Amino acid sequence: MNVLIIEDEKSLGLEIAEYLAKEGFIIDMARRKKSAEEKLFINNYDFILLDLGLPDGDGLDLLKQLKELPNRDDAVIVLTARGALDDRINGLEAGADDYLPKPFALSELLARMHAITRRKHKLEKNEFKVHDFTLNIQNRTVSFGRERINLTKKEFEIFNYLVLNKNRVIPRLNITEHVWGDILEVNSDSNFVDVHVKNLRKKLAQHAPIDWFETVRSIGYRINI
């Protein structure tokens, strides 16, 4: 899948690119509105990550131009440090598929991209094989063989998030932000995530060994596939 990263901060663009490249995305980058325009007119992308505050213009204009092009179905995720509610509303009204306020977690970006893919194209299979387990995103269930494992909503969310970001260490904080939302001040301690992970692991381990479900001491978790 092709991704165009429109971001004027070079190092931020490069970090995003590095993360996504490992997931097999093909990355294209633009740091100015003008060069972004050129690339947009020439190529089709599966994803456009759009920073609104560009040095030579407003990213929202780019979004509007893109939406005027015929036969385009590029998914757009707006990235902005403005953080204002207006930006979010304007971005979504102008046709963005999602909105991520800076500073965001790369694991969150990836999860959003997966969600958009499922929603828009319905191409990606709704089931993931996680060793002997099957994760169904559509029905939000996890099963072992034919046996359904009874997970709580939060346990499923955590499992799903770790599976989407497989083979990576995901800090607890990223999980908290994803499952509970970004609540100011409130997220300062996220140890209660452990309780859910403990229960999740217990439920999974009843069926098969789960040594692929790693606890990275004092940091977070990793699911190796």
Next chain:
Amino acid sequence: MKLQHKLALYNTFTKIAVIAILGVLIIAFIDRISTSNLQQRLIDKRNKLVSHLSDEEIEELLNKQSTFTDYNILKEEYIELNEVSDNASVNTAPVFTKEKRKIEDETQDYLVLANYFSYGGKTYRLEIGETMLALDRLENTIMFYTLIILLASVILTLAADLAFTRFLLAPFYRIIDQKLNKVDDPIHFNYDYAHTTTDDFRLLDSSINKLMQRISDQLLNQKQFITNVSHELLTPISILRTRLENLLNQPDISEENLNKISASLRTLNRLKAITNSLLLISKIENQQFNKTDRVSMPALIADIYEELEDRIASRNITFENRLQHNFGLTGNQALLHTLCINLINNAIKYNKDNGKIIISDNLTNHSYQLYITDKGIGMDNRQIEQAFNRFAKFNATDTESYGLGLAIVQSIAAFHDISISISSEIGQGTRIGLEFKTH
């Protein structure tokens, strides 16, 4: 004392003084005129008497006794004539005196003309008296009416002065009320000029406007600065966060470095939370949120419980929802959510393991009160005082707190006109009260 009353008093006193002086002058003037009139009359009478005198008459006058006294029926005037042996006083000028005389058991003030003259080799003393009763009466009447006029004018002018100064000063109080008392935010100051024809008040008005303009400019600058700084910080934080996240996933990274990266990520998260909190506070203070959502209190509390139930469970805290009223208000849903979640989160954070949190409410005619009570560690008076200071932390060991939670709570409460009360006792717990005015 109000200026209005001072002015009225001053006017009253000056009027009393003017009228009193005038009254005294008039009385003195009348007294002089009538006295000299009276004197003239006495002299005329005496001349008339003396010029018409004859031996027979004197004989007749002095016939009966050595002294002759005569007075008319109303005792308004009298004549007294007697013979004196001493003739030294002859030809002296007539002397006027004011004396009390008793005539037939009636004492009156008389203006008396005493005069010596010689007639036929004998010296006589002639005394003509004229009563001063009429004069006194006139003076009394004038005095009485002066007093009446004085009183009437004092009352009238006092009332008129009060009414007029009230009218005159009305713009002044309007300016004070609208421009100073009712202003809680210089940014939303009403710069319309108060209607007045008094130049002094116009000056006051425009001076206040100018002052407010300066204050609000500075405040806006300051707020804009905080917004800009916070905003500019978010991009570098973003870069660092993504970079650290990528580093975390480098192959062959040592556990030591992993821990360092993780610690850096936590520090960065703290920076992010502080920045976002400051941004939020300045946005609330800049009134960048609308207040048009219909918010139901029980639903809000239920939502928050759902979000926080893991934290509550992890410390084995009992959460008691004792809400009795289905209270709703118009405000900003997201902000009210943030307000309550911060308070309830504090109630969890500063609680004891196996502790208790009680949510209760009370509805009166004018307000709705929501209470968040915890049986936690509590605060002392000094801590309560400092509770809403930015960056104040209560518990030194609590390194995960950023000290901005209550500052956010306070600005959201101010934005919605909610008053907050704290009562707390060390070791017993804390009760936070939110009072929503219902009018």
